[in-house]
Amino acid sequence: MTTRIDRRFAALKAEGRPGLVTYFMGGDPDYETSLSIMKALPKAGADVIELGMPFSDPMADGPAIQAAGLRALKGGQTLAKTLAMAADFRKHDEDTPIVMMGYYNPIYVYGVERFLTDAKASGVDGLIVVDLPPEMDEELCVPALKAGLNFIRLATPTTDEKRMPAVLSNTSGFVYYVSMTGITGSALPDTTKVGAAVDRIKAHTDLPVCVGFGVKTSEQARAIGASADGVVVGTAIVNAVANVLTADGRKTADPAEAVATLVGGLAQGVRQARLAAAQ
Template sequence: MTRIDDTFQRLNAEGKKAFVAYVMAGDPDYDTSLQVVKGLPGAGVDIIELGIPFTDPMADGPTIQRAGQRALDGGQTLQKTLDMATAFREGDQTTPIVAMGYYNPIYSRGVDRFLEDAKAAGIDGLIVVDLPPEEDEELCIPAQKAGLNFIRLATPTTDDKRLPRVLQNTSGFLYYVSITGITGSAEAQSADVGPEVARIKAATDLPVIVGFGINSPDKAEAIASVADGAVVGSAIVKLIGEGRPVPEILDFVRGLAEGAHRA
């Protein structure tokens, strides 16, 4: 049982849906980013997705692309992202952290070393968007053996023929991408998402969490009502990019979490 498994077990017992928040590590700088991350659980966040900045984030829209560039310009590295998780763990041993990003920085560090360091830093799961199931031996299976959940993405184009392959070796939860396209490019619609989530849940016991295109408490509630929870990234990252004060950012997150938890 990982912290992710424990969290869903607890939420299920409480009859609540999950709220997951994404932030880019090191955006706009290390200290501010760590302050935001440390404040997320108090704002109602159940699982933190911590973005690993990368120079070529092909699945991300302009908002998260710019966040990654700000972080890189500020000197954020993979090591500093792991350091951030370590610092977070000094005050919080229960909130799961999922490191989300691309394979290149992990490959450059070396898979074995990365997994050892990630586990030591208190990372609970990985989302690596450019590693398909056909490459499971590369990172997914070693991660599972190291005690980390490997969380896969499914999309509106993941048909019934492809779905079993996507679900194979996935653990923790399945991340359903509510729209076709990049992050922040359109709004999720619960009427479209609901049947897709039901289709996926018929094929797996894993929780299905929906992300992309959720930018308000009402939208978080609507999406969480047809899934096991909601993820918000771009809407939070946008406020960070605007230089809003940390308390204001966390107030916004709190509203989103309350929306998801109402579902």
């Protein structure tokens, strides 16, 4: 069974360019603003949307995404509301893939079976759950695959040849290569090393490989996209929201507009990426 993610990457391959995968935090700074950001992403050039599930202890995230999660929780965002946001988005967009990204704890509390049923009904296509290793596949990964959702795994510079098959065993949709060790939003990776890492992963799988962590500009998106099937941007988008909020959360400008401007530039970069590779 093919998912929206499979279809989108097949279309990108036919188009001869990498995709732009955009992460934002569900509910930051409030439900309505966040939904307007989500709706703005495809129009600005996003190919895949990662919808962040706020959690009170986001250990893999840097300060920007942690702060976004806290703003969302303070604004009353819950996992049920994040699923509702996906369903609201689907009323206007049937094609853009949605990947829910976050930690296992809120899903566990919600109930795995109930969550998978509700995620599927809400129009969610895939999951990235950063704190579930392959050894725990029976918890969520295998049930998710049975429910028709892609389960997307992270590979890192420390994922060696011995570990790679375990990481890829039940992965579907795409592989998310975290191009540096450390927390989200760190410095940009060395693009030459990224190319070698993508080749290394591709020796083990036919799945698309998307690269993230640290991409902030159109030029960086273009450089990473020259060797990857997709470029993932998260912290820069979350910062674009934070930059138009005061300390007490009031808006000084429209967050959706700020995000759309940034994503428009990044989309231009990925669309030029294959040209860069060919030169």
